[in-house]
Every structure is written in C-alpha cells, then in structure tokens.
Amino acid sequence: MKSNRREFLKLAAVSAMGIGAARLGFLGDAPAFAESVPTAANFEEGLKAKHWGMAIFTAKMTPEMNAKCRKACHTEHNVPDIAGPKEIKWFWGANFEESFPTEHGHYLSEEIEHRQFPLLCNQCETPMCVKVCPTQATFQRPDGIVMMDFHRCIGCRYCMAGCPYGARSFNFQDPRPFIKSFNPLFPTRMRGVVEKCNFCAERLAIGKLPVCVEAAEGALVFGDLSDEQSDIRKALREHFAIRRKPDAGTSPSVYYIL
C-alpha cells in the first residue's frame, strides 16, 4: 500500500510537471524546459536492478573530477551552497584517513595519501538510518536505494546520529536562497528536513544513469550488484575494492577500487 501511495505521488508529480511544462511551452517562454520534461514514455524505459551499487576507480577520481561530479550532482538536485559546518553535501571528497578512519593506514603510499576519495551516501544494504527513523521518512526501496521523503521528515535528526558515515545533511535554514542554478525538474527542500544522495532515483526512473556517473567519464561504475554479468561486478571481479567502515555492519553498496 505504501509503495502504491508513493507510486501514485510520483505519477501525479510527473503529470503535474507535464501539464505545467506544456502550458509554459505554449506560452513560449520556456521551450528548453518543456523539452527536457520527461514524458510517460520515458518512464517506460526506466532502469531496473535487483540491487543498485557503485564502484569507484579512485585513481581516476582526481580532485578536478571530484569537483565536476559534485557540481553535476548538486546542480541536478538543487543542493544549496552553504559554507561552514551547517553545509549540505550529497557528493564530496575527503582524504584517505577521513574516508576510511577505521583502516588506520600507516605508511600509505604518498599517492594514496593525497588521493581525494569521493564520498556520498553508501546506500547501505542494512541501513541504520532507515532503522532509526521514527516516521519512515527514510526508507529503502526493493532495489536497495535508500530514499528520503522530504514531506514526511520531522527533522529529529536521529538518522544523522545513526549513519556511521556522516552522509546526511540537515537543512538548518531555508535552503532556497542558497541554490545557485535552479533545476525545475527536481524539488527544492524546506527548512528543518534532512537530505542526502538518492542515487539519482529520479533519473533511473526515466532510463538515465546518475549524473555523477555520467560526469565521471568511466571513473564511477554504476550497476546491478546482483547481476554477475554487470559492468560493476566485472570491475569488482578484476580489481581490489574496499568499503567504508565494514565493521559498522551496514554493508555499503559503494565500493572503492584502490
């Protein structure tokens, strides 16, 4: 029943966008926008998987590439640009020690030590954030993606305490004035709710890959972890990969190839 409700909301939102866009197109003031609005046909070819995952060729993720992916993600999702410890981050980068604090890798090769590792929500298989959320505003889809219902979140921030990876951000203030380039196809958030990376679920639904994966020129591999023939499984078969904080028991779906 719950998923029906969400399915319905999604369709309703899309048709509303469609109507709005059509009218705008008719008035002639936003033709570009009207073109990019997904139609029902786009939803027919949505990407499906049993369990979505990501593998990261960390050597290819130069700081420039990281910045590019971050920008793509943050622009696509209307992530506000707020400085300081109250910032909102969906995709960001950090050094080895901060990314893998439980590894305590002494005597790292200089290259690894200076590498910048992309960080995002790990889309855990057994996510603590879902377990602790008292309203099911954070929930997990059957394909593994951990999603947020911004309209249901009460802003208790329990999920932030529960996530062992610091993957969640809270809108301490109204984020809208801090959005630099506004994407009309994705909702903006209100003050007082939590948000995080959603593996571009809205793009998968219309058959597109996540924007960061598109921007990364092969450094990020996205695919179905439960399909042995998928690109991601091939990458993981052929390279050594680690996950962040395996001891936290959440089983991340994001793999770092060293």
Place this chain on the structure above:
Amino acid sequence: MLEKALKGSPRYWGTLIALGLVMALGLGFWLYQLTFGMKITGLNRDVSWGFYIAQFTYLVGVAASAVMLVLPYYFHHYKEFSKMIILGEFLAIAAVVMCLGFIVVDIGQPQRMLNVLLNATPHSVLFWDMVVLNGYLFLNIIVGWTSLQYFKNDMTPPKWVKILAIVSVIWAFSIHTVTAFLYAGLPGRHYFLTAIMAARFLASAFCSGPAILLLLVLCLRRLTGFDPGQKAINRLAVIITYAMCVNIFFFLLEVFTSFYSNMPGHIAPFKYLFTGIDGHDMMVPFMWTAVVLGLGCLLFLIPTPIRQNPTALTIGLIMLVIASWIDKGLGLLIGGFTPNPFETVTVYSPTVPEIMISLMVFALGGIVLTVLWKIAIEVRSEVEGGNLSMVPPPAAE
C-alpha cells in the same frame, strides 16, 4: 483541588511571575528559531544533537526520582516516605513535561510531530521513547492526583491506584532503558555504543533525580515549614549516596573497557572530553570539574555523621547534581558526537538562543512544579489543620 493554585502568598505569585517572565523571554527566542530555523543553534552536520537533547536525557533521570520513593513505599511498605511521595510524583510530572518540551524545541518540523504516531515505526527507538514518556506522564498524573484527592477526603485510595503506582515503578525503569536505547546501539558512535548504557542511565538517574528532589524538599522546608520527616530525609540521602557510588563505578567500567582494549574509536571520545584533541579542549574544564565534584560529594555523603548534618548534606547534594549534570547534560551527547564519523573534530557549543530556549523549557517545568507542589502542600496543611511538620498518621492499609 485546582482552586488551591489560584490563591497564594505574594511569594507564590512572585515565583510564578518570575518563571513566567523567563518563559516569555525564552519564547521570544523560540519564535526566532521557528522563523529562521535551527541555524540559530550551535548544532551542525556532524553534531546533530546537542544541548536540547542532552537536557531531555538528564530530565528523564529526574523524572525517575519518584521511583526511589514509590518503590520502598509500595513494595516494602516503608511508610516514612508517605509525606514526600506525592512531591516525588509531582516532580516526575514536571520533569516529563520538560522532557517533552525539549523534544518539541529540538525538532526541525515541529508541526509534523504527529507523524511519529501516524506512521508508527516499531523499529525506531524514538517511537517507543515517545510511548513510554507519555505513558509515564499519565501514570504519574493519575496516581498523584487521585491519591491526593483521597488523602484530602481522608479516605484510603482505591486498590487500582496502588496497582497503577506499582506499574509506574516498573514503567520508570522503562523510560530510562528506552531512552538509553536511543543511544546505545548506534554503530559509529562509540561513546554511546556500550551495553552498560541503560545501567548507567539508571544509576545516574537514581542519584541525580532524588538529589534534586531532596534539595527542593529542603528548600521547601525552609520556605513553608513543610517537614517530610527527618527519617525520610536520611533514608533518601542514603539511597542517593549508594546510587552515586554505583554511578561512578559504572563510569570507571567504561574507562577500563576503552583504555584496556585500546580500541581507538572507544578511546577517542574520552580523549576529547578529558584532554582535548588537536587543541580542541573546550570540554576539558567541565569534565574535570565533574570528576572533582563527583568524587568530592562522596566525602560529604558517605560518612553518616556528615551526611546527617543538613548543611553538609545540602553541599554534597549540590556537588552531586552539578557533577551528574555535566556528565549527562553535556558530556554524554558531546562525547558521543565528537570525534565525528570522519574522526576529525567539529566543535559544538550551545549558542545563547539555544540556552535561552532551554531556560524557557526549564521555566515551564518550574511553573508546573510550583503549582503542583502548592496544591499538595495546601491539601496537606488543610487535612492536618495547618500543622505541616506534624508526623503523618500511619497510612491505613
């Protein structure tokens, strides 16, 4: 009996007005927070819970203070507590009201609070915490109010009140355990991730809660002449002392586990709290104050002759309350969130608006407590012909 709250001395009204003013001032800051969001707090991405939730945690402990009276009274028929028991129950009501207040001010979208009920989620501890807190509130209101009513009419309370009182004893353990479970069990927050968390909560609650109750009662004795009986005071002081010893012992167990195991994640919060990390040492003076006061209060509380001296007792209790407040009202939350998940330090300290809003909630609790205690005292003085220090008649069984 409510009408008893409407007539009072200038001192009574003065207290209420003073508390009301503090509340109004804090309310202004809360409106500020509601307008601009929680950016006015010192909270941030890495330290997502702070002063509000810490006060909530501490007050859950205070709410339990009643248990230390209700339990001996109902389970062991320790009649000496009969005069204080109603005060304990009313303090519990005020404390739970403050707990709920702190949750309300801590939430980013308070108008969506009911979502917790509408989408009841049994795998979230927060859901259960809400259930047990509200349950405890109602239990105490019903038990406290009806027994007072029966006392006023000089009748023995009906059996169901006694049964509910016994339920409330067991229930009080649940509010601690469930609140401790909010924290214990979070992977990646090592200071919280300990099986002894619930036990620590109980120990610290059973010393700090009754200590606050006893301090308030001693204060009341000075102001109104209401005397709960020296025997009751002595007995409660002994209970507090033992609970404090257990509390300190439990803390030392944590220290041993962390440092003997030498696991970096477990040591880091202790380091942050007691020595500072990378020059971030804001918490250090507080934590050492807590150590000194926590051990120091035992010097006043353990030796019986000193403990039975009212001045020494008061000093010891004040030391104990400050020490346990620093431990739970500051250290527990800050130590839990620092170092952050990247094992770096993001400093948190409460802002002025945050403290003012907290004062608002405390003042609200103060008002509830003043009114309830006023009613209780008036009723007792009426029944006993204005003689508050009279030894109570043996409660009829």
